[in-house]
Amino acid sequence: MRSNLIQEASDDQKTLPAHVAIIMDGNGRWAKKKLMNRVRGHEQGSETVRAIVTASREIGIKILTLYAFSTENWARPESEVKALMALLKKFIVAERDDLQKNKIRLNMIGQRDKLPPDVRQELDKTLELTGGNEEMILNLALSYGSREELTRAVRKIAAKLASKQLSPGEITEDLISAHLYTSGMPDPDLIIRTSGEYRLSNFLLWQAAYSELYITDTLWPDFTKEEFVEILKNYQTRDRRFGKVSCSTSNGG
């Protein structure tokens, strides 16, 4: 079911982004403003995750990538890391049936082996159960960092060179993309960051080459479906040129 707002926004024939990626930032500041513990911010942030996954499915977004835990986040206080892992596990278990019912495939990008065994176990169950779903992919970036992803890809390609499975001339952009965690997925059309910070923070650096960026001051726990829809409508007004000239200003050549 497509929302009316998006239906209206689609009247100009511009398509929705197929792949939306979100840097969910500001949970800590949200909690601080309310004189609460940071973990309360993450809990409220989980509720926003739930709402935005549901909205994405209704609207017809095909891939939603959420930056849930970065390679750098392991350096946070142990109690916060533990709380975030517990929240992730809770989400993966609690949403299992709804993901399945809504034909959403869960996928993860990042260092699976770094996750605690209990999280891995529940993650694997949900990945397996939802693996055949084709309406939407919910891509969770967990222990994800773009530099780690690229380093891993270079290592894999180097091993293939060393064993003569590959020659240097066969290293193309497509081959590099195929060695990333996001292999087989289109690059994000739109990257949203909440809480007003103007940086990518080691998120999808290769894949973001031509992504449209949208920064909102809203803190992630306060982010709503309505604002999400407004951002999608804003995206639909943009002229994506991919380094070329605009269709409307070129001679059609």
Ligand code: FPP
């Ligand atoms: C950034 O806020 C957010 C994170 C590091 C974690 C994101 C996690 C969630 C939204 C909840 C759990 C996720 C799922 C998928 C259920 P911050 O702590 O850096 O905020 P701050 O910059 O205001 O301190």
